[in-house]
Amino acid sequence: MILNFFKLIGFTKPTDRTATNLKAFLMVIKYCEHGKTDDAVYYIRNGGSKLTSLASHPMGKGAKGTTSASGAYQIVKGTWLEVKAKLNLPDFSPKSQDLAAVSILKSKGALELIKRGKLEQAIKKLPYKLWTSLPGKFEQQKTIAQVKVVYEKAGGKYI
DSSP: OHHHHHHHTTOOSOOHHHHHHHHHHHHHHHHHHHSOOSGGGGGBBTTSOBOSOOSSOOOSOOTTOSSOOBTTTTBOHHHHHHHHHHHTOOSSOHHHHHHHHHHHHHHTTOHHHHHTTOHHHHHHHSOTTSSTTSTTSTTOOSOHHHHHHHHHHTTOOOO
16 A cells, blocks of 8 residues: 555655655654554544544544644644645545655655655654654654664664
8 A cells, every 4th residue: 555655646666665664754753643653543633532533634623632633643634635635535544644644745855865764864854843743843752762663663774
């Protein structure tokens, strides 16, 4: 499935390494945003409340949340609406959330760095207020050392 991400956002002939590095980076985002990487994170809203349906982005704030950030990648309403339209996403399913995250990474100029295994440079390339739990961002939850463990465990390779 991860290889289809590249095709859908305009990349041709992805290698196994680029696909694995992308998968590993997506795991890093989930880990930093939620402290875990299992499929339950696709159902989490900002503030910790749970989504009961993935038919669409919930749009409003979570029960104890301060933003509309939702899902595995804590995508806010405005970003979701933009990416949903751009990619013609049908729902807020895990596949749609993953595709949205990849599209965001590409739009911020981080995807090429990720494909090449440049983990720290890719994190630094992302805006300060995007995925704010990543190392170096204003709500940093994990250290770069912790992130590297998750990245490597998911098969990510450095260059």
